[in-house]
Amino acid sequence: MPLPARVPAERPKSMRDHAYTHLRDAIVSGELAPGERLRDPELEAWLGVSRTPIREAIARLEAAGLVQTRRAKQTVVAPLDTRTALAAQRIAAALHALAVREAVPQLTSADLEAMSNANAAFAKALRLDDVDAAIAADDAFHDVAVRASANPLLPGLLEQVTPLLRRLERARFRSLAGRGSVADHDRIVELSAAGLADEAAAATLDNWSTLGRLLHLDDDGSAEDDPAASVAPTP
Structure with a gap:
């Protein structure tokens, strides 16, 4: 081995x-x-x-x-199972939306600045095609709300599903569609700064729900002939 x-x-x-x-x-x-x-x-x-x-x-x-x-x-x-990863994605999307909804009333100016800085690092990593840095910056962006929510169960629940997604997101960050997440993040920060918890949570849910669309699922929910759908993406 x-x-x-x-x-x-x-x-x-x-x-x-x-x-x-x-x-x-x-x-x-x-x-x-x-x-x-x-x-x-x-x-x-x-x-x-x-x-x-x-x-x-x-x-x-x-x-x-x-x-x-x-x-x-x-x-x-384990093999990279697209169906299982997409099930995990739906759970992660809901958990991150919950984190934002609970965090918005408690976010400080320092938290919002940390989110903006993480998104800037995310955008830079995407420009440089640095997959590891993009994933780290994306984690840093969303972790702000998870911490600020002060919900003690969220980190453990997210650890159950996030690693499966990260295997797929290595393919996501190679695509132009991945760059759309920068605008998604900006929108989340804007809504959070305005104190619009439900709207920020909805934007977060949409941001985390893009993975299925990026895997080009057909109408019956099975993956098309996409290398990212059947094998582990390479860095």
Whole structure:
């Protein structure tokens, strides 16, 4: 199993979270490809942790749809399942809309500035075709509302669905349609600054609902012959 460069030996605060985060990121980025077999001894050497936190991380990844356990207890990276990802997208859209609705009355000028700065970074990353930076900036933009909402359940719920989407969004950010999100973000900031919680939430829902349209779904809900719909997008 070809693994990414070895994770630095710095001791993490939580071995379980350390293993989960690095495995998740490697799967989402495509460094660990669909169908890749995950063997405990190799993961132990790569992550520098014991088998127990790795097994705990694998269980979380399986619950999130990123890995699968086959017969003989073989664990592999899950294929990129468009239907499952689109189901996750609908949940993420609703959760982010809820976050904005709850956050708007509490947003400070510093929060609004952080959203605008994140969107500027997002636009720059798209101009430079820097997929990793675009995803990071998009996360930073939406995370402002998640934090400001002060809803303690939202981060955990979003972690259950967001990684599946990020695998698909690597394809999204390669398209001109992805650049439309910059205008979407500007609209969300404008409505939030005006204190229009319901309108800002609706704009957020629409922003997160573009993924299905970008995958060119046909009328019966199945994906057309689009490489992004059947394989993990490459950076």
